[in-house]
Amino acid sequence: MLKPVHFKSSILPYLLVFPQIIITLVFFIWPASQALYQSFLVEDAFGLSSEFVWLDNFTALFSDPDYLNSFLRTFFFSMATASLSMGFSLMLAVKTDRVIRFATPYRALLIWPYAVAPVVAGTLWMFMFDPTLGLAAWWLKTAGISWNHRMNGNQAMLLIIFAASWKQISYNFLFFIAGLQAIPKSLIEAAAIDGAGRTRQFWSIVFPLLSPTTFFLLVVNVVYTFFDTFGIVHAVTKGGPAGATKILVYKVYNDGFIGLDLGGSAAQSVILMIIVIALTIIQFKYIERRVEY
């Protein structure tokens, strides 16, 4: 329980929270309410007038196969990115947890990618896999794989999954390392004496005990893939080829600012907002009654 603090003057506490309230109002509440309002409007092609249409934008979306397709694509992208990134970072965390010499520098190095902005990360991967310039694309070619993510939709999807996962590995790694260090060494030792080998120890003791961390990261990663991957998609594929990597958050931008369908785009962002609110509620509920070991 936090202790209530008493201020002598009644203005001071309000003054102290004022900046935060302003930021929330200007950068969150206002745009969110604008989006909500816009989602009920249809604007004419020249942007001269708009008409209040209730839920027409939403019903139009859910009857649009393109939107539903994007939904499925996003779901696939999200699951693939989350599992790839979490699986890889868990492996790294387990490996570095066993390292004794130079453990700190290793960990510091592994955290660096998190400091890279999504656009930069995307650009990096784009260059590596560029069909004409990229080193990785050349390697693949010598291995007999023809790589061209500008033509091949599946390869494009694979590339943004890699870029998005790579970016998130550091974050996941950090939480997994913390989770691993919270598991008492004596449990592992007890398992070793009980007769479990390394692999068995991991799957029957370590992995179950990490489950709170894993669940937390799953939610965070899903939120990340749904909302923070715009920069990567924009830098690498621009949603292409032929909409193969047009995930929901990219479609919001594409429909609204390229296609200039402000109402439809606003409706999409409202749906995204509802998803993130739902995920956040799940997260909070779970954390509140989280099993303490």
Add this chain to the structure above:
Amino acid sequence: MADILLEDLVKTYGDHEAIHRISCHIKPGEFMVIVGPSGCGKSTLLRMIAGLETVTRGNIRINGQCVNRIEPKDRDIAMVFQNYALYPHMTVFNNMAYGLKLRKMTKPEIQTRVRECADLLQIGHLLDRKPKELSGGQRQRVAMGRAIIRKPSVFLFDEPLSNLDAKLRQSMRVELKGLHTRLKTTMVYVTHDQVEAMTLADRIMVLNEGQIEQVGTPDVLYERPETIFTAQFIGSPEMNFIKARIVDQTLVFDIKDQGISFPAPDIELSNTENLICGIRPEHITLHGALDSGQAGIKGRIQLIERLGSDTLYYIDLSHDRRLTIKTHLNLPLQIHDEVYAGFSPDRFHLFDPASGKRLPLSEKIT
């Protein structure tokens, strides 16, 4: 049942040597207690036997076989940890069955084994619970159950009772002793509590700064401590130490203004000026006044601790010397009363302060 042989065992961490050339033979079926202050290396030694720490030099042999390079799981041992180390996500049943499952036992076999073992430890009604739903004493039992269920040839205990309250510790101690009598398995038990050591052990190994001070039965350690350290460590309250010297065949206590002397042992000592005489608190008598012909040291009562059966008197002898006296007599004495302490020379332990060793013939004082 197995015996454990430690041969010139050394453990170093970097430049720091934690265990210095320890050699000891733990006999089959013996209850060996390793006791010492924190940081003396007793847990390290136990973990080396378990295989959780590597051996720097020397050998550990279990049943004659050198186990230095053998994995913990293949040493046929079981260990009970200080914090119990129960798997928190498993029920009591699964905690106990884990080791059996890994040894590919069949389900019905596991069922009967767990039942048997749970009945032995009276935890049959807890099998479906998770460790966090158990009390400290119950967790302790489960941890013990997890160890004995595999019927290993050696049990290792790492301060298993130190997280329990005093009363529970006492009753678990009795049960543990009972368990050993029933199972007759070799047990190595690490503790910092000399009472646990004295009550449980067949033999005690006193460890100090990575070296063995003495190995012996509780009686030997109490009656004939070989070093000042052992003398101090074993027995509660601590032994009294008084500076003494031998002058003209008499042992004289080095206490100002108080002449008291005892017949000295007839031994050749290079150094007779500087000795330490150890006397246990229960071997000093307390008198309100001295009878004629009785010798005693005068002092003042500083503090009285009544334990019910016994009473502890802390006597101030002037010049910052103090004596602790333990008696079961109920004397009509109060704080600040002037009293006399009486001694029986056959209970003296003489030590050389330079080496810390017991003087060879000191038990011959009469």
